[in-house]
Amino acid sequence: MVIDRFHKYPVNNFSLEMKIALDCWHFLYFLPFLLVILCVSEPMSSQDWDGVVVTAADFQSLQAFKHELFDPKGFLRSWNDSGYGACSGGWVGIKCAQGQVIVIQLPWKGLGGRITEKIGQLQALRKLSLHDNSIEGSIPYSLGLLPSLRGVQLFNNRLSGSIPPSLSFSPLLQNLDLSNNSLSGTIPPSLANCTKLFKLHLSFNSLSGSIPSGVIGSKSLIFLSLDHNNLSGHVPDSWGNNNSTTRNKNVSFNLQSLTLDHNSLQGPIPPSIGKISTLTQLDLSHNNLSQEIPDSFASLSRLSLFNVSYNSLSGHIPDSWGNNNSTTQNKNVSFHLQSLILDHNSLDGSIPASISNLSSLVVLNLEGNKFDSEIPEELGRLRNLSVLNLRGNHFRGPIPASIGNVSTLTQLDLSHNNLSLEIPDSFASLSRLSLFNVSYNNLSGSVPTPLAQKFNASSFVGNVQLCGYAGSTPCPSEEIPSAPSPVVSKPHPRRHKLSTKDIILIAAGALLIVMLIICCILLFFLVRRKPPSKAKDGQAVPRAEKGAPPAEAEAGGGEAGGKLVHFDGPVVFTADDLLCATAEIMGKSTYGTVYKATLEDGHQVAVKRLREKITKSQKEFETEVNVLGKIRHPNLLALRAYYMGPKGEKLLVFDHMPRGSLATFLHARGPETPINWPTRMKIVQGMTRGLFYLHSHENIIHGNLTSSNILLDEQANAKVADFGLSHLMTTAATSNVIATAGALGYRAPELSKLKKANTKTDVYSLGVIMLELLTGKSPGEAMNGMDLPQWVASIVKEEWTNEVFDLELMRDAPSIGDELLNTLKLALHCVDPSPSARPEVQQVLQQLEEIRPLDTMTVSSGDDGTGVPSTSE
Structure with missing residues (x-):
């Protein structure tokens, strides 16, 4: 053998230099054999050229991960079968530490397919980010078994199935965002075991059941969003409750954002939410919540948004809102509330004067409630107020002139109340108003000239004694009193019988009155039959068929014919409702004219009336518009319905955006x-x-x-x-x-x-x-x-x-x-x-x-x- 050639020489007789030379000769002699052994004994998938070893389990998991995904744009082409470059930047979206995969980050890649269960082999994985793709299937159960997992971002995909309860086994999990998918089932109560979880975002899914009390009791949560689901039951009443046990007395809640809107939650609003002193955003709108707004909410000094619209709340607004004089410790607290949105409930009583202490308030919306008091003068102290909406209540008395001092107002809606007397002259200085409506009150006198010139008749109609705006009767000028006539004694008049001439004149007058009445009736029906394309700004659009079902109104049985097709949305209306809505022009473009339409029930929608000569044929139009009506995304304006009239007119109905463009x-x-x-x-x-x-x-x-x-x-x-x-x-x-x-x-x-x-x-x-x-x-x-x-x-x-x-x-x-x-x-x-x-x-x-x-x-x-x-x- 080769080695025996060197054993016959006694090593002790060699000098040190000879030993070194012999060792070098040994190395050079065996180098080719060593290279061959290395090449055939270990594939390159286990070692990169930079010397970082990739574990066989991680390599196998990544291969399975790639195999289960659909990659139409070829982003995963760099994930080669040899494994070369997996941990040295060669594989897109992969990051490693000490040869183990710690990050998979592949957002916006157009990926489809599923997430493999073998992802559970990546024991060092810290972050999985696959958001904004088209990935389907369920969330792997094995994902929750990863001990180092910190962030899971799978939002804006097409995932289905339930949320795996195994995610609660991830002790380091901090960020879980599964929003905008098609997840169903309940929220796992075991998520309460994730003691480091600060963001839980599950909105825009189809989750059902109740909200687990353990989850909302988490001390680490900063952001909790469960909106736009099918959650039901009561909102748990254990928020910020530190008095139950001694060990919890010094624990503080850190929650800043809580959004539970667009669900089916019922029962009262838990007063314990008022103990979360860190809360900046609270949205409970579009539920079935009832009873009163807890008084404890008035002490949430950091709150900037409070939205409980579209519920069944009753009672009064807490009268201590923004009041810092109740206790010594709160005297120097400043309140940051900017949006107070309480519309479409059953609140009554009066607006508390303490609201004027909310100096940062920008939006105050009380539309569609049962307030029956006078509007307080103190609202004029809200010098940052931009939107004031008191529409559809029972407010009475005069309009406070102090509101005219709020120069920041852009939207002011006082319509459909019982307000009386005149529109204050101070309103003439509200130069930033883009929306102004005082219709359907008991106002009298003349409209300030700047308002009459800027806004059309729809802003003032329904006030019989109001004058000075477009379409109204001219205001009477001041009459000069005439000198009194001298009193002359006259003999008592003698009574005369009616002559033939008098009788003829009386009969002619009566006939004329009857003819005028008949003409008015005929004119009324002609206006009702007039097609919507000829409607003017501020007038009711002509009716289609009365009582048409909300899904689709076909031509044939109505007064004007036509077809109304609904897709979905918070507002349901018939063709009759739409065509009789009060319209206000918002803008014009090459496509047509956009109106803000106020339906009879007070809801507002945006209606785009397309120019008739530039649209495609009816068959092509229906095909295309039905495709557009199915598109839904949080950052796209949803098409809610469309209407096609009997003479070719076409209307598109969208959600009304209150802040405009x-x-x-x-x-x-x-x-x-x-x-x-x-x-x-x-x-x-x-x-x-x-x-x-x-x-x-x-x-x-x-x-x-x-x-x-x-x-x-x-x-x-x-x-x-x-x-x-x-x-x-x-x-x-x-x-x-x-x-x-x-x-x-x-x-x-x-x-x-x-x-x-x-x-x-x-x-x-x-x-x-x-x-x-x-x-x-x-x-x-x-x-x-x-x-x-x-x-x-x-x-x-x-x-x-x-x-x-x-x-x-x-x-x-x-x-x-x-x-x-x-x-x-x-x-x-x-x-x-x-x-x-x-x-x-x-x-x-x-x-x-x-x-x-x-x-x-x-x-x-x-x-x-x-x-x-x-x-x-």
């Missing part, structure tokens, strides 16, 4: 109403998420994305509107829309040649809106002869970048400077003149979340500078 929100405000950076970034992320859903899940190009088509709800959540409307229109009409977008400064430069929008042209429009939010400037404004992207690029090129940003944002520059610069860089990337250089929408969204993560958005103080708390998207 982003263009109005950003540009039609005063300097004392700033919009801070968290709110602007929240809007950017919301509209980007909605656009990404259109591109990736619905294969729809928007083609007309502008800040006027980004609508905002009461919490400033962005909703992309007008998507897919080009599918309902002729080619010529779509081209006209593209040209209009160019005139406004949102059109990508290549559209002048292409004439057809695509994903990259949408990204360009998205980038322009991002620049609009960063600069505070409207793209339609010419800046030294340049459009907005050109102007920004020129400023950046001259290294005067700080001059680009809105002055409101620069006040917080020390803390948000990096976020501003990174967002500006991304926006300029989106508006690159070369379409191929622009990113796709999913890349934009990913970078936005890296700039300002969702956790930062949701675990914030809630103050967005506009009176609306920041919420997760």
